[in-house]
Amino acid sequence: MSSAAPVVHGLILAGGKSARMQRDKATLLYQGKSQLDRAYELAARHVPKVFVSVRSTQLDDPARAGKPLLVDSVDGEGPIVGIRSALAADPRAAWLVIACDLPFLSDAALEQLLAQRDPTVLATAFASTHDGLPEPLCAIWEPAAAPALTLYQQAGRHCPRKFLSTHPLRLLEPHDRHALDNINTPEEYRAALQALDAIGAVPGALQSRRIHIQYFALLREQAGRSAETLETRAANPAALFDELTTRYRFTLGRAQLKVAVNTEFADWSQPLNAGDAVVFIPPVAGG
Amino acid sequence: MRFRFTDIAIDTAAGRHELLNPGAGGYVSFEGWVRDFNEGREVTRLEYEAFQALALKEGERILASAVARYPVKNALCIHRLGSLELTDLAVWVGVSATHRGAAFEACRTIIDEVKHRVPIWKKEHYRSGDSGWVNCERCAAPAHEHAHAHDPAPS
Numbered sequence: 344m345s346s347a348a349p350v351v352h353g354l355i356l357a358g359g360k361s362a363r364m365q366r367d368k369a370t371l372l373y374q375g376k377s378q379l380d381r382a383y384e385l386a387a388r389h390v391p392k393v394f395v396s397v398r399s400t401q402l403d404d405p406a407r408a409g410k411p412l413l414v415d416s417v418d419g420e421g422p423i424v425g426i427r428s429a430l431a432a433d434p435r436a437a438w439l440v441i442a443c444d445l446p447f448l449s450d451a452a453l454e455q456l457l458a459q460r461d462p463t464v465l466a467t468a469f470a471s472t473h474d475g476l477p478e479p480l481c482a483i484w485e486p487a488a489a490p491a492l493t494l495y496q497q498a499g500r501h502c503p504r505k506f507l508s509t510h511p512l513r514l515l516e517p518h519d520r521h522a523l524d525n526i527n528t529p530e531e532y533r534a535a536l537q538a539l540d541a542i543g544a545v546p547g548a549l550q551s552r553r554i555h556i557q558y559f560a561l562l563r564e565q566a567g568r569s570a571e572t573l574e575t576r577a578a579n580p581a582a583l584f585d586e587l588t589t590r591y592r593f594t595l596g597r598a599q600l601k602v603a604v605n606t607e608f609a610d611w612s613q614p615l616n617a618g619d620a621v622v623f624i625p626p627v628a629g630g
Numbered sequence: 631m632r633f634r635f636t637d638i639a640i641d642t643a644a645g646r647h648e649l650l651n652p653g654a655g656g657y658v659s660f661e662g663w664v665r666d667f668n669e670g671r672e673v674t675r676l677e678y679e680a681f682q683a684l685a686l687k688e689g690e691r692i693l694a695s696a697v698a699r700y701p702v703k704n705a706l707c708i709h710r711l712g713s714l715e716l717t718d719l720a721v722w723v724g725v726s727a728t729h730r731g732a733a734f735e736a737c738r739t740i741i742d743e744v745k746h747r748v749p750i751w752k753k754e755h756y757r758s759g760d761s762g763w764v765n766c767e768r769c770a771a772p773a774h775e776h777a778h779a780h781d782p783a784p785s
Contacts, residue, residue: 559681560751561766595766603749606683622681622749626765629680629709629750630662630721630741 348462349437349486353386353393354429355379356422356480357407357443358415363527369443370406371532373539382441382448383410389453390439396425421501422480423492430489437462442480444525446535451551452522456483461513465491468507469517477514478523479503519551519576551576552617554583560625566591580604580621581611587623595625633689633707633748635682640708640722651703654726658733660741662721664714668764672757676714681749692743700736702727707744 357369357379364371369379379395386393394413401407402414416428422442429438439456441448452469460467460483468482480503488510495506517523526535551574558566566587577583580602587593601624602609615621642659649657664676693705703726710720723740727733744750752764 557681559679559749560753561763603681603684606687608684608688622684624681624684624749625751625763627747627749628745628752628764628766629678629748630745 348460349435351390351437351439351457351460351483352429352433353383353390354413354425354438354440355382355386355393355395355443356425356440357395358398358401358425359422359443364444364529364532367406368526371446371526373446373536377406378443378446379406379410382443382445385448385450385453386439386441388450389457394429396429417496419496419501421503423496423501423503423506426484426503427489427492427496430484430486430492434486434489437483437485439483440480442525444527445481445523446526446539447521447524448481449519449522452481452517452519455515455518456481459513459515464511464513466507466510467513467515469523470514471523472517472520476504477507477512479507481523482507552615552619554615555618555620556583556587557620557622559622561595562591562593562623562625565593575615577615579612579614580609580623583615583621584611584623599626600624631686631690632693632705633686633709633744635680635685635709635711637710637712640710640719642719642722642724645706645708645722645724648706649704649724649726651726653728654703655728656730656733657724657726658730658737659722659724660737661719662741664716664718664720666716668754671754673716673754674757675716675755676718676720677753677755678709678711678714678720679751679753680709680711685748685750688748689744692740692747696725696736696740696743700727700732700739701729702732702736705736705740707740709744709748709750 359368361368369377371378373381383393383395394411395407397407397412398415402412413429413432415424416431417424426440456467462485465488466482466484468477468479471478491510492506526532553572554575555572557570558568563569575583575586577586581597584597597611602611603622603624604613605620646657666673689707693707696705705725707723714720723737725733725737753761754764755761
């Protein structure tokens with residue numbers, strides 16, 4: 344990225360009507376924290392200034408209070424209104440736009456987006472893992488997109504995905520393939536809660552980390568190595584063992600093993616940190 | 631460290647010497663030897679390996695807890711690693727105490743706990759030419775649930 348590239352601000356879209364969810368998606372709780380707070384804190388780890396996009400009717404909403412608000416300044420429907428309002432509020436800035444329904448969004452995804460940003464096109468966005476089309480609501484919108492968006496809306500159109508599909512953009516293959524799994528219905532919310540619980544996730548926990556693994560006895564023979572270091576998104580030893588079992592077809596099950604993290608016995612659900620050393624312990628047979 | 635590994639023959643005389651204590655009226659030791667059969671198979675030799683960083687800590691905890699629990703003067707445990715032949719000494723435990731009763735009990739507890747808790751693995755090589763990791767192979771079906779309940783076969 345050249346030094347002439349516009350500065351990037353964060354914009355959390357929290358003005359949606361959440362019609363299918365039947366309640367405000369910004370206030371849905373994940374592990375005790377609202378999705379709005381999660382998205383805001385995540386973005387704030389990557390860009391210096393973050394704003395919350397709201398409609399004028401949401402100015403007094405307590406869920407949105409206490410954060411820098413950016414009120415819609417243009418008419419219309421849908422997320423393009425918030426994006427256009429932000430571009431108008433600071434015409435020299437680019438905007439990292441993040442929707443308020445992405446509970447799996449990770450630090451790794453935002454790092455990739457910012458690192459591979461192309462300021463010479465209108466936007467940098469991920470390709471959907473479902474249909475390959477650009478994901479407009481976790482994307483960097485450049486200042487140059489403003490006039491084209493205005494024309495697009497004046498033509499009576501309001502789908503940001505179709506806008507991006509028909510304008511110059513940088514399309515990225517996401518390394519974190521689940522980061523943009525969004526939720527729109529109460530059923531999807533419940534499933535997301537379960538998924539986050541299962542992987543022990545906190546915001547950003549889906550990013551991969553470097554873990555050292557040592558193998559002993561039967562596991563060493565089946566893995567064909569006594570040690571390795573790998574990048575994994577496994578949040579805890581249980582998920583890591585499942586991942587490795589897929590790779591090496593271990594015949595021992597988790598119920599038969601113990602696990603050690605950093606040379607001490609550990610719980611299967613203990614969160615893994617970058618640089619941790621993990622050893623899976625087959626049934627012992629000293630003496 | 632009162633719990634140790636060695637790649638060469640265990641020096642039991644040196645271990646015993648370390649336990650000498652003017653207040654001790656007795657000394658009990660246990661030696662685990664490589665035997666020529668296990669669970670109906672003819673065994674020709676053994677290989678031991680350990681996750682040493684954790685095994686040393688866990689072994690030390692076992693010895694410290696035995697010394698705290700029984701009225702004994704001191705306790706040591708030395709375990710072999712690598713390839714062992716029949717009749718070789720695989721593990722040695724020594725305990726000194728004021729009276730013999732506590733020495734016997736502590737020695738028994740230590741060897742039982744070491745076999746049950748310390749991350750050490752034993753591979754048996756059989757007369758028939760194949761080999762297997764003790765407690766791992768027969769139980770390797772995912773549905774099997776009591777692998778850890780197996781008492782490892784005596785050495």
